[in-house]
Amino acid sequence: MGTGVDSVARESGPTRWVETTDRFNGFCPLGHATMMLPTHALAGMLLGLAAGYAVPEFAGVALVAGLLGGILPDLDMYVGHRRTLHYPVYYAALASGTLVLASLLPSALTVGAAVLLLGAATHSVADVFGGGLELRPWEATSDRAVYDHYNSRWLEPRRWVRYDGSPGDLLLSTALSVPLFWSVEGVLEGVVAASLGVAVVYTALRRVLPTIADAILGSVLPALPRRVRSRVPERYLRSHSAAEQTTSR
Numbered sequence: 001m002g003t004g005v006d007s008v009a010r011e012s013g014p015t016r017w018v019e020t021t022d023r024f025n026g027f028c029p030l031g032h033a034t035m036m037l038p039t040h041a042l043a044g045m046l047l048g049l050a051a052g053y054a055v056p057e058f059a060g061v062a063l064v065a066g067l068l069g070g071i072l073p074d075l076d077m078y079v080g081h082r083r084t085l086h087y088p089v090y091y092a093a094l095a096s097g098t099l100v101l102a103s104l105l106p107s108a109l110t111v112g113a114a115v116l117l118l119g120a121a122t123h124s125v126a127d128v129f130g131g132g133l134e135l136r137p138w139e140a141t142s143d144r145a146v147y148d149h150y151n152s153r154w155l156e157p158r159r160w161v162r163y164d165g166s167p168g169d170l171l172l173s174t175a176l177s178v179p180l181f182w183s184v185e186g187v188l189e190g191v192v193a194a195s196l197g198v199a200v201v202y203t204a205l206r207r208v209l210p211t212i213a214d215a216i217l218g219s220v221l222p223a224l225p226r227r228v229r230s231r232v233p234e235r236y237l238r239s240h241s242a243a244e245q246t247t248s249r
């Protein structure tokens with residue numbers, strides 16, 4: 001019986017296509033976390049805010065590092081999403097060591113590194129509590145949330161936040177932004193406002209994004225080389241041929 005790693009290695013072309021479609025769905029590269037990217041960004045900033053209270057002289061560095069750490073894991077969106085840069089165990093271990101170092105030798109470098117790693121660890125662990133890695137995560141058919149490199153297996157989604165861009169996700173984003181609005185100003189306040197604005201728009205559009213992805217794929221299918229087209233899942237081919245019959249009538 002194969003392990004999770006083996007089965008991933010054996011994934012066929014169509015499966016890869018489905019994952020590509022899933023990523024394409026983020027032509028708006030905000031989702032595809034189990035929570036939307038603004039939620040992770042705001043959570044990272046909040047960690048930075050807390051660190052800034054501990055070491056006020058590095059508060060600015062901590063906020064920026066938290067923001068970057070919250071975003072960092074999702075930079076794997078187009079290359080092995082939720083696996084290449086998501087390390088729920090290793091980031092946490094590194095963050096613990098770096099936090100000790102930062103508390104002993106506080107500097108812009110140690111504080112920044114500690115908060116960045118803590119933000120990335122929090123993101124990677126938080127993704128377990130969202131939805132699965134699938135085109136329509138509200139259907140809850142995927143058993144993959146985040147890859148655990150330490151145990152060489154996919155962690156299952158807990159769906160406390162049902163999916164990225166769900167009303168619960170927006171509520172979480174909003175709650176995270178409150179203490180930030182209260183405490184930060186200038187450019188960083190603008191970042192918080194922009195994150196929240198994007199979160200609102202993304203939540204409003206989230207449910208129709210897969211339909212848009214389907215429609216666009218259907219329209220580009222005829223232009224695809226046969227080799228590529230043979231890898232397109234049957235359901236896309238079916239919907240496209242149905243559309244062709246409708247227009248030819």
Ligand SMILES: [Zn+2]
Pocket residue numbers: 032033034073074082086123124127
């Ligand atoms: Zn993520």
